[in-house]
Amino acid sequence: MSRPVVPAKDVDPVPAGIRVPNSFRAIKAEILKRISERVWLPGELIPGEEDLAREFGCARVTVNRALRELAEIGLVERKRRAGTRIAEHPLREARLEIPVVRSEVEARGAQYRFSILSRERLEAPEAMRARLDLPAGTPMLHVRCLHFADNRPWQFEDRWIHIAAVPDIADEPFERMSPNEWLVKFAPFSEMEIGLSAAAASGEEATLLAIQPGAPVFVFERTTWLIDQPITHVRMLHPQSYRMVSRF
């Protein structure tokens, strides 16, 4: 653990190519190890950055980065005056990959195509205004689109777009590119809110997805913003077999 500091400069320039043990990754791993081996128990206060830096023979910033990343994961909790402690309820979130429909279909070796069911320019309806925090009368684009995998319905997409946030989309016919793909490509966003649920297909939804009314569908809703500016809200329906996977 505690090899004395190497003055970094040119004195003993670290045996060329050897992975330094006092990198933030190594420190992160060591702390993880102590948690898993119960050296430090949940709820326990661990030594301060200064102390750990001394123990590991590295700069405080290095320890700081290791601990910061563990805190992002939720494994430790940090407070200024109070120090760092092992979380009682570690890790409470996972990363969920957001698929681009075409890639997702093609990744399964199926052929992709889509079909625009409707495309209308409307004023924002009440529900959408509330959800996106937009004033009355805001022009929006409402698009309904069906995605296919090998000519079988794969996903039904019902989307509202805030035109002012993506002006170029007003003239886009969505002939070669689906709204999904267009937005992913041309409308960067910094914030996203998603909702996941299971539901029973309505009559129309069942027809579109070629399943029985009342059959289970996986519902994936997503709203995106770019720096407080709402961009789009979409509701996507998948036949029951749909599956999303995430690895933290």
Next chain:
Amino acid sequence: MSRPVVPAKDVDPVPAGIRVPNSFRAIKAEILKRISERVWLPGELIPGEEDLAREFGCARVTVNRALRELAEIGLVERKRRAGTRIAEHPLREARLEIPVVRSEVEARGAQYRFSILSRERLEAPEAMRARLDLPAGTPMLHVRCLHFADNRPWQFEDRWIHIAAVPDIADEPFERMSPNEWLVKFAPFSEMEIGLSAAAASGEEATLLAIQPGAPVFVFERTTWLIDQPITHVRMLHPQSYRMVSRF
């Protein structure tokens, strides 16, 4: 943008209390702004860290941190020799909060209780061995548990636990604490894989959840590890109305 550097030390110690514009947050925001205002287009190569540091009047590390965090979000892509460019397909993942069942139920103002349906010590069945990469004959604990909100079925939990990874659990009767809560509290993990889907309830599942057979259920599967050591795999079923929300 480009206020000259303040030597940090005691010379002009930054007008006390004023948010320094050359913090990594400010730089992050500025870069975000340039993306949203199309100053920098998707796919475009942006100036190197050194240049940006000069422009913003800050240290390169500061620019580095801003860009690193944007890269984590997926808004920019970075490669060593190649530089940093605005991502073509920005932001491809969201953070999904993993609920602790009891807290989740109580957060809705409902009363929580649970009931253990079965608890058996078994050798790992083939499917579980494959999924967790365990050798034949590995002892596991199989627990089935029903969670209630105000005495109505809320979630059905079917769980396999790798005993060697959490030896203390072998003697745990789960009288006061559900397996879910016990594991969250005493078994820290560093990696997680989750799967989400919709399904039709089987006869038994429907009975347990007090819904009609064939009714939609939301399925949430989760596997966790602590540094390569598999801990547990669980399959959780919710009646259709279940909903998870995440904000990036």
Next chain:
DNA sequence: GAGTGGTCTAGACCACTAT
């Protein structure tokens, strides 16, 4: 080979908050 990002060090000041 050379340029860009990745990371480390040492030192310093600041901000929050527990005592």
Next chain:
DNA sequence: TAGTGGTCTAGACCACTCG
């Protein structure tokens, strides 16, 4: 009020990868 984490600077070396 004092201690701990949060962040910044300046300088340096390293590693990867593109020509």
